[in-house]
Amino acid sequence: MKVAVAGKGGSGKSTVSGALARFLARRGHEVIAIDADPNPNLGISLGLPPGSVETMRPILNALLDSGHTHDDPTPPADELLSRYGVEAPDGVTLVATGKIERPSSACLCCGSHNTTRQFFGELPADDRVVVADLEAGLNDLIWAHPGPQDVVLAVTEGSAKSVEVARRACRLAEELGVSRIIAVANRMLSEADVEVVAGALGVEEVVGVPEDPAVEHADNLGLAPIDVDPGSPALAALDQLAQRLVAAT
Amino acid sequence: MRWLAVERQATTYLRHLASWAQTRVLRDRLSTIAGHRTALEAHGTRAGVELEAFDEEVRRRAVADLGVRVAIMGKGGAGKTMICATLARQLARRGRKVLAVDLDTNPGLSMSLGVGPSAPGLGPEALEEHAGASYGWRLAEGLTALEAVERHSTVGPDGVRFLAVGKICSVDKTEAKRSVPAMTEVLLGFGAPDVDVVVDLEAGLTTPFERYHSFADTVVVVVGPAWKSALTARRLLPMVGERDTIVVANRVGDEPHHPGLAPRVRVPFDPCVVHAEREGRAPMDACPTSPATRAVDTLGDVLLTKEETA
Numbered sequence: 131m132k133v134a135v136a137g138k139g140g141s142g143k144s145t146v147s148g149a150l151a152r153f154l155a156r157r158g159h160e161v162i163a164i165d166a167d168p169n170p171n172l173g174i175s176l177g178l179p180p181g182s183v184e185t186m187r188p189i190l191n192a193l194l195d196s197g198h199t200h201d202d203p204t205p206p207a208d209e210l211l212s213r214y215g216v217e218a219p220d221g222v223t224l225v226a227t228g229k230i231e232r233p234s235s236a237c238l239c240c241g242s243h244n245t246t247r248q249f250f251g252e253l254p255a256d257d258r259v260v261v262a263d264l265e266a267g268l269n270d271l272i273w274a275h276p277g278p279q280d281v282v283l284a285v286t287e288g289s290a291k292s293v294e295v296a297r298r299a300c301r302l303a304e305e306l307g308v309s310r311i312i313a314v315a316n317r318m319l320s321e322a323d324v325e326v327v328a329g330a331l332g333v334e335e336v337v338g339v340p341e342d343p344a345v346e347h348a349d350n351l352g353l354a355p356i357d358v359d360p361g362s363p364a365l366a367a368l369d370q371l372a373q374r375l376v377a378a379t
Numbered sequence: 380m381r382w383l384a385v386e387r388q389a390t391t392y393l394r395h396l397a398s399w400a401q402t403r404v405l406r407d408r409l410s411t412i413a414g415h416r417t418a419l420e421a422h423g424t425r426a427g428v429e430l431e432a433f434d435e436e437v438r439r440r441a442v443a444d445l446g447v448r449v450a451i452m453g454k455g456g457a458g459k460t461m462i463c464a465t466l467a468r469q470l471a472r473r474g475r476k477v478l479a480v481d482l483d484t485n486p487g488l489s490m491s492l493g494v495g496p497s498a499p500g501l502g503p504e505a506l507e508e509h510a511g512a513s514y515g516w517r518l519a520e521g522l523t524a525l526e527a528v529e530r531h532s533t534v535g536p537d538g539v540r541f542l543a544v545g546k547i548c549s550v551d552k553t554e555a556k557r558s559v560p561a562m563t564e565v566l567l568g569f570g571a572p573d574v575d576v577v578v579d580l581e582a583g584l585t586t587p588f589e590r591y592h593s594f595a596d597t598v599v600v601v602v603g604p605a606w607k608s609a610l611t612a613r614r615l616l617p618m619v620g621e622r623d624t625i626v627v628a629n630r631v632g633d634e635p636h637h638p639g640l641a642p643r644v645r646v647p648f649d650p651c652v653v654h655a656e657r658e659g660r661a662p663m664d665a666c667p668t669s670p671a672t673r674a675v676d677t678l679g680d681v682l683l684t685k686e687e688t689a
Contacts (some may be wrong), residue, residue: 138485139455139582144607169454169583169614171607180610230584232618266455266582267485268547269556290659291460291487298486298548305550350634352606 132250132260133375134276136303137285138295139266142316145345145355146285147263148175149365152356153372155220160258162211163218165226166246166274167265172226176218177354186216190228190245204245207252219357225249243273250274259376268295271302281310281375286327287317293330300333310335314371316364317341337374339367380441384572386426387445387596389419395567395593398620446476446575447682450595452619454611455582457603458629461652461662463579464491465675468663470575471537473679478528478569479535480578481543482562482591484555488579489543493661494535500543501531501558501565513589514553518561524568527561536664540574559591566594583611587618597623597682602640603630609637627678643681646674 135147144167151163165172165188173183187195189210205213215223227249228242250262264270276282282303286296296313303311312335315327324338342364348355355365393416400412430438447470451463460483467479481488481500489498505527509517518527532542544562547555569576578595580586592598598619602612616624628642630649636642649671652662662672 138487139457140603141456167583168585168588169611171610174607174610180606230588230618232588265585267483269484272547272550287456289656291490291656294486294490294659302547302550346604349605349607352610 131258131375132253132255132262132276132280133283134250134262134264134271134274134280135283135285136264136268136271136296136299137266137283137314138292141285141287141292141296142314142339143266143285144172144175144263145349146283146314146316146339146368146371147172147261148177148354149356149368150372150375151176151218151222151259151261152220152354153369154259154261154376155222157372157376159376161222162215162253162255162258162260163222163224164246164250164253164260164262165224166242166250166262166270168228168230168242169265170226170229172263173216173218173224174352175354176222176224177357178216178218178224180352182216186224186226187214188226188229188242189214189249190242191231204248207249208254210249211253219354243270246270247273247275250276268298268302271299276303276306276308278307278309280308281312282308283312283314284331284333285314285316286331288315288319288323288327293327296327297331300331312337312371312375314339337367337371339364339371380444380572382426382429383441383445384570386423386430387448387572388570389423389426391448391567391594391596393419393423394620394622395590398590398593443683444573446571446573447577448594448596449575449577449599449682450580450586450592450597451578451599451601452580452586452592452615453582453601454603454605454608456605457582457601457608457611458646459582459601460487460491460579461656461671462599462601462627462629462646462675462678463577464488464493465662465672466678467492467539467575467577468537468661469672469676469679470577471539476540476571476574477538478532478540478542478574478576480562480566480576481541482559482566482578482586483581484544484547484559485581486546489541490659491656491661492535492539492541493664494533494539494541498533498535498541498543499531500545501527501562502545505531506557506561513560514556516557516561518564524565525571527565528569528571536661563591563593569594584614584618587615587620592619595622597625599625599627599678601627601629602637602642603628604632604634606637609640612637612640625678625681644674644678646671
């Protein structure tokens with residue numbers, strides 16, 4: 131199963147992706163977490179120390195370092211995974227697609243989007259779960275190009291701007307033929323808020339995640355919420371989301 | 380003020396040229412670039428000489444009236460759009476002419492500014508296909524930056540002019556992006572000396588990579604309380620190049636500021652603004668005198684004072 135996680139910046143994509151990956155791994159699944167943001171920080175939400183998040187080499191950067199050019203054939207996705215994957219807590223494998231490091235280094239940016247598309251598209255996922263944390267906004271969802279077999283999580287918090295981006299993400303996912311679109315209403319203050327988001331997004335599956343000081347606290351410290359308080363209300367909701375994802379398959 | 384504008388325009392173009400000259404793409408056109416550089420330097424020098432001739436008091440007042448050029452960056456969710464919209468309206472309430480530009484292909488600034496969702500933006504009639512342009516489109520030949528702003532912007536609350544790029548609403552990879560290079564042309568070429576230009580950029584590191592902030596004299600980096608927000612700010616700062624940078628800490632409580640990111644302006648956590656954002660209302664309409672919107676007004680002070688002492 132492949133899951134693409136999309137939404138506005140700050141909606142909680144990485145928090146959701148990180149917790150989901152860890153919970154699924156704890157439940158015995160093989161989990162590959164893809165950080166598709168050219169400003170990568172999924173490693174933080176997965177519980178890796180900041181130092182190793184800054185030193186890990188994303189696929190595209192590592193290929194370019196080794197003299198790879200546009201005209202060279204890209205190695206198969208599984209080969210890339212074994213070369214550039216990093217082990218995160220609970221046995222999750224983290225791999226980043228590309229990182230922007232300076233203002234004008236060739237065409238890294240469209241390159242990182244391209245790498246995301248190719249890697250997300252080709253990585254075999256028959257007996258494992260691939261969770262891709264996309265770049266903020268809608269652009270990366272188009273690049274990742276999830277298909278009918280894939281799942282899209284549209285993450286939003288309560289602000290009107292965030293809901294609007296998630297609504298558009300749902301429509302794009304429909305346009306791409308994605309059959310399972312789950313809205314994740316994050317940082318909700320009440321059940322009524324979840325209903326409002328559900329109404330605005332117009333998808334059948336909606337999961338509410340409550341506002342949770344434990345998550346905010348972990349976020350401010352640069353730690354994975356699951357390592358700070360795995361039983362807090364938001365994390366309990368994300369564990370349920372993890373179960374729900376795999377239960378249907 | 381005209382000579383101030385000429386001087387600034389020359390400096391902006393030179394800065395842009397210098398950053399382009401570092402790219403692989405343009406190495407073969409270095410001689411053309413050298414030609415442009417010489418011409419621009421001549422303009423700059425001429426402007427400098429003219430400015431010298433003015434009385435110091437006249438010059439000081441002209442500098443104070445000169446519009447600011449501000450790019451707002453940061454991690455997604457840090458509060459870029461809220462700061463941008465509120466800054467634009469606060470500057471306008473001081474009686475200044477303000478152009479607020481949304482350079483993000485995701486929706487947002489129109490809501491925080493209070494101009495309504497249907498503002499048209501830089502539409503197809505302002506663009507033309509061009510093989511050499513990124514995404515294959517550029518500003519239509521013969522359309523100047525000033526004309527583009529006059530024809531395609533809308534006037535919002537407090538008289539703020541608003542201009543946006545296209546928004547992503549289909550799976551076509553480039554459709555919404557078409558207007559982005561054109562908008563950067565508009566921003567670089569917008570010479571109106573007395574208009575403040577504040578621009579909301581897309582989240583993350585893509586925008587400095589693409590040099591979308593080339594037009595700006597000042598870059599405002601917005602950082603929220605989250606550790607990852609600080610990480611993004613630390614990655615952004617070395618990428619914005621030689622220009623003034625102002626760190627604005629947003630949604631702060633009583634926690635210490637992030638190490639190495641001393642904020643010039645602290646915008647407090649403000650329930651009224653949170654509420655306005657939930658409802659999709661402009662903070663300046665919902666809470667014009669609450670702590671956060673007043674703090675953003677002090678960012679205006681910082682920007683304008685800097686101009687006077689420049």
